[in-house]
Amino acid sequence: MPIAPGTTPVPPPVFMPQATSVPTPSPLPHRPKEAQKPITSEPATSLKKDAFALPTLRLEVRDLNHDGSQAFLSSVVASKALAEAVQNVLRLLYASPKSPTTTVPPTRSVTLILRGMGGVAYTTGSELDSDHKEIHFSLDYINGIATERKKHEIMGVLTHEMVHCYQYNAFGTCPGGLIEGIADWVRLNSDLSPPHWKKVTSGKWDQGYQNTGYFLQYLEERFGPGLVQRANEKLRIARYHEKEFWTELCGRPVEQLWGDYGEAMKTEQNTKEEEEGILVEKEDAAPSVESAAAKKKEPSTTSKE
Ligand SMILES: [Zn+2]
Known part of the structure; x- marks a missing residue:
């Protein structure tokens, strides 16, 4: 669905050389000690050397009894899925973390909210401010995806929405x-x-x-x-x-x-x-079963997100 106004990140201010006349940005809110640990102490699953820093990632399942919740939780490992989507987006939209040619926006957290709703998914800034994003993903949609396509489609939608958190x-x-x-x-x-x-x-x-x-x-x-x-x-x-x-x-x-x-x-x-x-x-000269099977098309889903 089309993105609602105000749902993509606001670009960070561009500071001019005469920085003395520019108001100092307000300090970041206090982060608990846990969040200040160096990357090396993160779990081994997290990051490669040249990986971008991850924002705080959250998962909110609003209805655990919904069949879509079970489908989601058994198709992907949520922490890995969100982290992978972030890395794909940053790797494709931004040069390496140290490069000055692109500027990663200050997205501080992304919360994936799984809930029953029409449509597929949408992304919005949180009520706090636009550096905190929410991806709302429909449990009804997840439940309706063919089993063999579930993981791929969930990752596809998640990655699409994650772009809106960073573009x-x-x-x-x-x-x-x-x-x-x-x-x-x-x-x-x-x-x-x-x-x-x-x-x-x-x-x-x-x-x-x-x-x-x-x-x-x-x-x-x-x-x-x-x-x-x-x-x-x-x-x-x-x-x-x-x-x-x-x-x-x-x-x-x-x-x-x-x-x-x-x-x-x-x-x-x-x-x-x-x-x-x-x-x-x-x-025609040498009919093969394999090539006929390869040509068989997969069923399609047509929903927009
Ligand atoms: Zn979109």
Whole structure:
């Protein structure tokens, strides 16, 4: 579902060199001793050397008797699932923790709330402030996922929502389609795309979700890795003006890039069909059970998150 206003992180203030005239940021709230321990004392499961620092992660199950709760708890190890989603998001959206080219937002905690509700999931700032995020994930949806897809789909939705906990939105001016496209681009690059996703080249570039996600993937391949990171960084520092944004990022207006994408996908499709044609001829010569099974499509889910 579309992201509600005020649900993406507010960019941290940019401090200018004449810092003396800038008000000092207020100190962080007191953290208990437990939280101040160095990373080396964390459990062995936690972090690699170059990993980003994790925020406080919480799980709130609002209805343990719901079948979806049992399904969730038996499909994933919650602590690992949340930590993995954070690492995937940070690894894809930000350069290494020490690099000055991107700035990770000050998200301090993420609470995953499992509860009965319509739809799939949404992310919001907590009532306290926007550095504390809440991901609301529907137990009814979790319960309805086919058993063999449960873990993958839970991780996919979680990763998509986790992007909303860490991405920038150009001070609220970024088109919702681009916000959702970045979220699904991260999901795609975490190898968590569901089987029903297809590349769409008709309509507008900012239809959002996987449609924009695949478009961003094309741009990333065409202009080099890091394009989406640079886009997110631009959304941190300035308001969104479409023409400027895309011309600075890719040297062309976005409509032109979308047209190029359509052409490139047409060519890709033709090549694929030619190759499949060759394959079918081979299969005719020597029919195999395996290839027929491989072609069988998985059932699809179509809900948006
Ligand atoms: Zn979303």
